[in-house]
Amino acid sequence: MPNFGRARKALERRVLDGAGKASPSDRRSAFNNSGLPEPVGALVDTVARHAYRVADEDFAAARTSGMSEDQVFEIVVCAAIGESARLYDTALAALQSATGKE
Amino acid sequence: MRLAILDNGHGFGTKALFAFIRTVSRQPVLDVVKLVKYRPGFYGNPMSALTQEAMRGPSTWSVGDRELMAAFVAKTIHCEFCTKAHSAVAQKAYRDGKNVSAVLSDLDLTVIEEPLRATLLMLGKLTREHAVNADDIRAVLVAGASRQQIEGALAVCFSFNVIGRLADAFGFSVPGLEAFEAGAKYLLARGYR
Numbered sequence: 001m002p003n004f005g006r007a008r009k010a011l012e013r014r015v016l017d018g019a020g021k022a023s024p025s026d027r028r029s030a031f032n033n034s035g036l037p038e039p040v041g042a043l044v045d046t047v048a049r050h051a052y053r054v055a056d057e058d059f060a061a062a063r064t065s066g067m068s069e070d071q072v073f074e075i076v077v078c079a080a081i082g083e084s085a086r087l088y089d090t091a092l093a094a095l096q097s098a099t100g101k102e
Numbered sequence: 103m104r105l106a107i108l109d110n111g112h113g114f115g116t117k118a119l120f121a122f123i124r125t126v127s128r129q130p131v132l133d134v135v136k137l138v139k140y141r142p143g144f145y146g147n148p149m150s151a152l153t154q155e156a157m158r159g160p161s162t163w164s165v166g167d168r169e170l171m172a173a174f175v176a177k178t179i180h181c182e183f184c185t186k187a188h189s190a191v192a193q194k195a196y197r198d199g200k201n202v203s204a205v206l207s208d209l210d211l212t213v214i215e216e217p218l219r220a221t222l223l224m225l226g227k228l229t230r231e232h233a234v235n236a237d238d239i240r241a242v243l244v245a246g247a248s249r250q251q252i253e254g255a256l257a258v259c260f261s262f263n264v265i266g267r268l269a270d271a272f273g274f275s276v277p278g279l280e281a282f283e284a285g286a287k288y289l290l291a292r293g294y295r
Contacts, residue, residue, distance in 0.1 A: 018144070052180035077144070
């Protein structure tokens with residue numbers, strides 16, 4: 001799926017390296033679900049592992065830690081895309097292993 | 103929604119568009135639309151392009167099949183908004199509401215084509231357990247799905263893991279059936295652009 005691959009690269013490049021209110025380093029950490037201090041780290045982990053359990057308190061805690069709404073928006077977007085990318089890559093590696101093709 | 107900017111942080115032109123949508127459809131603007139229209143250069147535009155490719159790009163899966171996969175992935179991550187929204191689209195695309203509900207209620211007891219059933223089972227495991235292995239993929243291939251079909255299904259899975267997680271994280275409102283029906287008509291006619 002060359003077009004999907006291009007669209008995925010464009011999306012990831014935009015949210016990780018394009019202009020934003022959160023630092024590129026924080027956005028990358030959210031994407032990787034690794035390295036963000038609490039309470040933002042907990043919010044990111046919940047989005048990645050079981051987003052339906054996210055609560056108002058998780059957002060309130062992130063805001064209290066000093067993040068603006070725009071920064072929280074970007075961090076949450078990066079967390080969701082990062083987890084989805086890991087799932088996709090895991091399955092694609094399994095497909096390549098099953099078929100013996102790149 | 104949990105961020106006020108997603109409810110009312112849009113520019114004047116977008117707010118005017120929302121007013122037009124409310125007037126014409128006589129339905130509230132869905133939160134998913136508010137999300138993709140907020141600072142669209144950051145998330146909405148590139149994500150819409152990706153989703154259009156996964157859901158309406160070239161594929162041997164039908165539109166109904168892909169919408170069913172979207173609803174199935176959404177149900178697996180417990181996203182009520184996306185489950186209802188994409189069930190409605192799949193039902194319209196298939197013109198068979200009964201079977202869509204049956205697949206989402208109990209895949210094992212529903213009569214559907216084996217390649218689609220095996221693919222849904224694999225997407226469910228991937229999304230639920232965050233892992234699949236070569237044996238899981240071989241089971242899909244043995245059931246008759248092609249490599250390209252598996253790649254296409256993984257693209258749908260990518261899209262709806264993103265959208266479903268964001269729907270739950272940002273706290274999308276879940277409107278009534280009529281709003282989802284209106285959304286389904288739009289998505290079938292216009293796609294995700």
